Amino acid sequence: MIHQTxxxxxxxxxxxxxxxxxxxxxxxxxxxxxxxxVNYDGAKVACAAHYSRLATLENITxxxxxxxxxxxxxxxxxxxxxxxxxxxxxxxxxxNVGVLIRDCPNIRSTFCVxxxxxxxxxxxxxxxxxxxxxxxxxxxxxxxLTIATKEEMEENKGLMANSxxxxxxxxxxxxxxxxxxxxxxxxTLSYGSAFCYNPALSDVLxxxxxxxxxxxxxxxxxxxxxxxxxxxxAFMRGNKCICCMGEQRSxxxxxxxxxxxxxxxxxxxxxxxxxxxxxxxxxxxxPAKRLPVIQPDLSFYKTHYSNMxxxxxxxx
Numbered sequence: 001m002i003h004q005t006x007x008x009x010x011x012x013x014x015x016x017x018x019x020x021x022x023x024x025x026x027x028x029x030x031x032x033x034x035x036x037x038v039n040y041d042g043a044k045v046a047c048a049a050h051y052s053r054l055a056t057l058e059n060i061t062x063x064x065x066x067x068x069x070x071x072x073x074x075x076x077x078x079x080x081x082x083x084x085x086x087x088x089x090x091x092x093x094x095x096n097v098g099v100l101i102r103d104c105p106n107i108r109s110t111f112c113v114x115x116x117x118x119x120x121x122x123x124x125x126x127x128x129x130x131x132x133x134x135x136x137x138x139x140x141x142x143x144x145l146t147i148a149t150k151e152e153m154e155e156n157k158g159l160m161a162n163s164x165x166x167x168x169x170x171x172x173x174x175x176x177x178x179x180x181x182x183x184x185x186x187x188t189l190s191y192g193s194a195f196c197y198n199p200a201l202s203d204v205l206x207x208x209x210x211x212x213x214x215x216x217x218x219x220x221x222x223x224x225x226x227x228x229x230x231x232x233x234a235f236m237r238g239n240k241c242i243c244c245m246g247e248q249r250s251x252x253x254x255x256x257x258x259x260x261x262x263x264x265x266x267x268x269x270x271x272x273x274x275x276x277x278x279x280x281x282x283x284x285x286x287p288a289k290r291l292p293v294i295q296p297d298l299s300f301y302k303t304h305y306s307n308m309x310x311x312x313x314x315x316x
Contacts, residue, residue, distance in 0.1 A: 029197050031195075038191060043074075052196040052201075071085075082100065100134060101170065109122050110147060125139050
């Protein structure tokens, strides 16, 4: 019965896990397929399998403003791995929030723009900081500037000379021949999930509720304890456990034996003949030979008991 209960609990747990698997959340047409880890080319295939395409940074940024966040890195069309975080958490990008872009190890510069004049400057990311979008943005903010957007880079490209790759808002790029070019920083072989985009999809907001399966798990525990108590009661008799008791033997009730009297040491009934009855009798009652057992006054009776057995005079 214990094994059956355990099997039932395991089966319920498996069903609960499979049925409580996270459905795919969709916001503003952006979603991430469950349980995949692919490179950039694999991400495009995964989205195509869901009748969608890879989302752009613009697509996922808009979804982010509508409350979309995940604790997974996912590919975008710009060949970047991105994580969307609204709430800080240690296990998700070490408390960082925003549209987080994975590091490009060799890109240590950033395009910063002066909001008042619209001029763009290229500033180096301080040594010791990881070359990431977050640190590029902090570099601009520390100098009283903001990191340049794609639109600002397009507007000012004619005023800039050729540049090396540097961070801008949502990626890395460079100005080449008065043309702004976006770049993927050669990170297409890394592994992550994928941000897919299909504008025809309706929004699906997932709210996790594990209370039902917690109740089922508690019910399994209570049922298991009940089975154990039931089996314990079946093996108990009174305050003793049957399995701990030795072999039971039935005994007949003991009888108390009456003690054998010690006053009668004679084992023979002796008959005295009529011829010698007076002599034997007189000898037995002779005070010189034997003290009388009864008072002398009673010695006239013809029949009496003595230590020698039952004597009779013959008078029947």
